[in-house]
Amino acid sequence: MSDQATSKTGFLNLYLGGSGTLAADPFKELWKADGGTVPAYAVVLDTDNPPPGLLDRGLVDGFIPVRLDADQIRAVKATPQSFGPTVEEIAREVGMLLSEEELCHGARTTRCLAQLLFEVRRGDVAAALNHHLREFMHRGGCNKILPVLVASSGGGTGSSLIILLAAALLQNEFRNLVLQSLTKGLLLTPLGFVVEPHYRAIQHAEQPDHTSKILGNAMAFRIESARIEKLGGFKNIYHLGLSNTKGAVLDSERDVARVLGTCLYQFEKHYEAKIKPRTVDTSDLQGIFGRYTGQDVLEALPKRVRPPFAAVAPSDNGRS
Amino acid sequence: MQPKIPCLSMLAVHEQCLRRAGINAAYVQVESTGVNDAACRLFARVTDMLLARPIEQGTLPGLDSLHPESLSEKHYAQLAAIPALSDPGLNAENQDARFRVLRDLRGNVGSDLARELAARAHAIVHDEAERFCSALQGAYAVAPGAVREAVLGVKSALERMRLPVSNDKALPRWLNLKNIADKLRQRRAVLPPCTVKLLHETIASEVRDLYEVCLRGLALTCIVAAWGEEKSKLLRFLEDLAKRTSDVVAATTSVKKCLEDKRASVTRDQHVSRASVVKPLAGPNEDQVIAGMLAQLHAGDETALARVLLDRFETSLREVCPRICAWIGPTEPFPELLRHILPDTQANEFLVVVAQAMGPGQSLYEVLERDGIDDAVDFLYHRSEPTVDLSGRDMPQLGICPERLCIVTLPTPHGPKDCKIRDDARAAFEKIDPTCTFVDAPATDRSVTVTRLIIGFPIAIEGQTPNLLSHYLEAKKHGHRPHLFGVVPESPDGKAIDQYDALLSISPPHEREP
Secondary structure (H helix, E strand, C coil), X not given: CCCCCCCCEEEEEEEEHHHHHCCHHHHHHHHHHCXXXXXXXXXXXXXXXXXXXXXXXXXXXXXXXXXXXXXXHHHHHHCHHHHCHHHHHHHHHHHHHCCHHHHCCCCCCCHHHHHHHHHHCHHHHHHHHHHHHHHHHHHHCCCEEEEEEXXXXXXXXXXXHHHHHHHHCCCHHHHHHHCCCCCCCCXXXXXXEEECCHHHXXXXXXXXXXXXHHHHHHHHHHHHHHHHHHCCCCCEEEEECCECCCCCECCCHHHHHHHHHHHHHHHHHHHHHHHHHHHCCCHHHHXXXXXXXXXXXXXXXXXXXXXXXXXXXXXXXXXC | CCCCCCCCCCCCHHHCCCCEEEEEEEEEEECCCHHHHHHHHHHHHHHHHHHHCCCCCCCCCCHHHHCHHHHHHHHHHHHHHCHHHCCCCCCHHHHHHHHHHHHXXXXXXCCHHHHHHHHXXXXXXXXXXXXXXXXXXXXXXXXXXXXXXXXXXXHHHHHHCCCCCCCCCXXXXXXXXXXXXXXXXXXXXXXXXXXXXXXXXXXXXXXXXHHHHHHHHHHHHHHHHHHHHHHHHHHHHHHHHHHXXXXXXXXXXXXXXXXXXXXXXXXHHCCCCCCXXXXXXXXXXXXXXXXXXXXXXXXXXXXXXXHHHHHHHHHHHHHHHHHHCCCCCCCCCHHHHHHHCCHHHHHHHHHHHHHHCCCCCCCHHHHHHHHCHHHHHHHHHHHCCCCCCCCCCCCHHHCCCCEEEEEEEECCCCCCCHHHHHHXXXXXXXXXXXXXXXXXXXXXXXXXXXXXXXXXXXXHHCCCHHHHHHHHHHHHHCCCCCXXXXXXXXXXXCCCCCHHHHHHHHCCCCCCCC
């Protein structure tokens, strides 16, 4: 007797940091107008307090704080080695930034501070994700869940948590905690929805140092996410930039929120029926086997034109 | 001097997966709050109409039917039919038997008869109370506002009601007469026979009257006892009904607020920049919307229009009820749907009802046609282009063939010309991009949305990378650590990667490519 179980995929939207949370309101508005037909569940993770009313108004289904209070920060500073080598390293290298007064309000554009908070709270985050997965399954009746990590690439919190979560889900220990008592195949490879931080940088145009920090973080995100992608931590990462060649400019928080929420909703609504069938034979395969073959890369340049301190291995033209 | 050579602003590009994507959306927005204004105005009329509906004459039984005295008449009729309590007439032996039964019942001696009487009394009171509640429930379904007033009146009357007290003197008087009759019998030899007969007849006659009084008293006592229990149940029912009617009023107020919030939100969204992804369309104002609806529905005035909309609103809530409020049956009274369905959902449904009733020339499609279909389609398609720049490197010779998708969401047609306009819009989209996919928007979504995706390129070729690299290295000068610790091997301590200085020195972003 054949088992013809219909697979139902649900979307676990993890809004990471302040910019990630911008999508919550417009997404929920579209979701409600559609009669809640898309199986979606939303959780905010942040190092700061959530915007007031987010939970009360039902815009998200849960909030996972990735933060420490003043006493806990003092404890971590006093004995960082008790929280693992990464925390110890961060405390040693940037200890001057671990202020009890400031860190209570979030990572504030310094990505490794969000990393420290995440590492200390790692177990709690995994347990909370497990709780929310079970809650989602009760409501949605899904047998597959696609995590969608929504964040800005330039902030301190969102751009860190998206990398950290994707990397953590590749590690057996964390993944097993998240999937405790659930089936191993429940969680699919995450997707990323990333807002470029140009609109934030524009807001700080009078502080070029801060602008450089934000946009520098975005570059770091690109480098790190390329590595995590290669390890299989992301299925795809969708970027939303500032402008296109046809006159659109999204440089206000309102526009960004609206477009992010709309794109996220439309993507999830049409993923199974319209997007996946188109990509399964094309971009999904290209994602595994395809590589850029152009020669305008540093590794392909003749040795004579490379600076002496550029100690890079020669390129194999994408054969690996 | 080292020549500047164009090269991508990332290291190990050939190792990058082709998993990056871009996504963007554009949509139309009717630049007026006419529909929302009309919905707010008409909803106020609809709720006033519902809450002001009177209770139809004869729907509710009078409160007198619940009074213990009238209920005890029914019970008296039942008691008189019971052989042990039936009319003894003037027969002394029967009268004595009735006396004993009535005395035992009065003395609360437990017996099958006593239990039967209590059960019958309870049934009479309960049935009448049920009938009254059922009538109120029926009135609530049609006229919740008027029922609220009625319930308050009934509650007040019940609380003021003084329970009648039965005549306690009849049975002792009967006992006296019985004793007199006994003594008369004992002394009948002493008195003249006609006197004895006359006295016996007089006593029997009075006893018969007393029997009736006692029986009525018994009926009243049983009814009053049952009434005490039933009264508290009735008061609870009335409390619950009063609360429900208040909830209905509160629900309509909440729905009204939701409609006003939606209008405020639409007003806020009206200001659209020319560089936005939103295509503004000039829509009808409130009076035009209402005038159109009056013509469309052949309504003489707004009151008649409100009546039609009220019926349609009720139908619409019954249709969505199983999906969004499954614990309430779709056949429940309309006020129950108003109480239980979320105000925001009700507001959305009412907006759909208004949109579906709009007159000619006012549907989204007709507004779109007036504005220019080709113009709108062109705007939507091109403004929704993903905001990523592939630097011209999306070419098969470079191994990059990203998948491009365009999903167009079109609202359901309402007006008579809408189907044709929708087809024209589809054709206009297909003319630009034959691979567009079309889907229907939900009923409450009165917008055309275009979502475009481009999937399958390496992040290194994205056009902003050189700019970001400059800032990355600039921030490095100020001691900023942009990386996470240990995620990339080249940055175990979060610092910017030194090799990237090489890239900038070889190919600064501001240098033009040869």
